[in-house]
Amino acid sequence: MAVFPVVLDACVLFPPVLRVTLFRAAEKGFYRLVLSDAILEETTRNIMRREGVTKEMAQRLEAAIRRAFPESFCTPPKCLVDVMKNDPKDRHVLATAVLSHASVIVSQNTKDFPPDALAPYGIEVQSPDTFLVHLFDLDREAMTNLIWEQAADKRKPPRSASEIVRHIATHAPAFAERCRATIMAIESGLQ
Numbered sequence: 001m002a003v004f005p006v007v008l009d010a011c012v013l014f015p016p017v018l019r020v021t022l023f024r025a026a027e028k029g030f031y032r033l034v035l036s037d038a039i040l041e042e043t044t045r046n047i048m049r050r051e052g053v054t055k056e057m058a059q060r061l062e063a064a065i066r067r068a069f070p071e072s073f074c075t076p077p078k079c080l081v082d083v084m085k086n087d088p089k090d091r092h093v094l095a096t097a098v099l100s101h102a103s104v105i106v107s108q109n110t111k112d113f114p115p116d117a118l119a120p121y122g123i124e125v126q127s128p129d130t131f132l133v134h135l136f137d138l139d140r141e142a143m144t145n146l147i148w149e150q151a152a153d154k155r156k157p158p159r160s161a162s163e164i165v166r167h168i169a170t171h172a173p174a175f176a177e178r179c180r181a182t183i184m185a186i187e188s189g190l191q
Contacts, residue, residue, distance in 0.1 A: 006031040007097040009090065009107035010042035012128045017150075017167040022106070022128065023068070024146050030135045031104075033072040036096040040065060040073075074100040087112035097123050106131045108171070132168075132175035144182045 006026075013019045026033035040062055047058040066073075076095035084091035084098075090112040097105050098121050105113060105125045113125035126134070136143040147168075151161040159167075161183040169176035 005102040006104045007034045011108040013043040018171045034100040038092040086117035129172035
């Protein structure tokens, strides 16, 4: 499997189950994760707005991400950010993709990355659903196992793989549907 660089926008790092699924896929070698300080800082700010999340909790998460993926950080210079032609609040994301030679940006805000802004760099924006479906189609068994492992590692509160898939369906419904039949077959075989 070829490992290609992919930039994750902050909006796909905010939902916890989606974030863990995307990070696990990077750890499994499906793609090379690319982040920037600005992307991670935006993620931290958004997480702190969630009810019940303290500044310390959000900062611990940020530190854990930096420890887990130290080689993933790329910092585009301001002069590169300034010449990007997409939505101003997401120019740093496109500049990160350009600098890291990423071919894909994963974002819920696909409208912020119009084709004419991406075309000069050969970059495509994909929703998390589209991106995860592509990974599933690359290796159905590995992606299903990834979900199963994600459920097995979830202890507070414990969750089944079906529950993980149900949470992912909010952000990646087609991917969840692809996983659902396999997960259900595995779970019913264990009971």
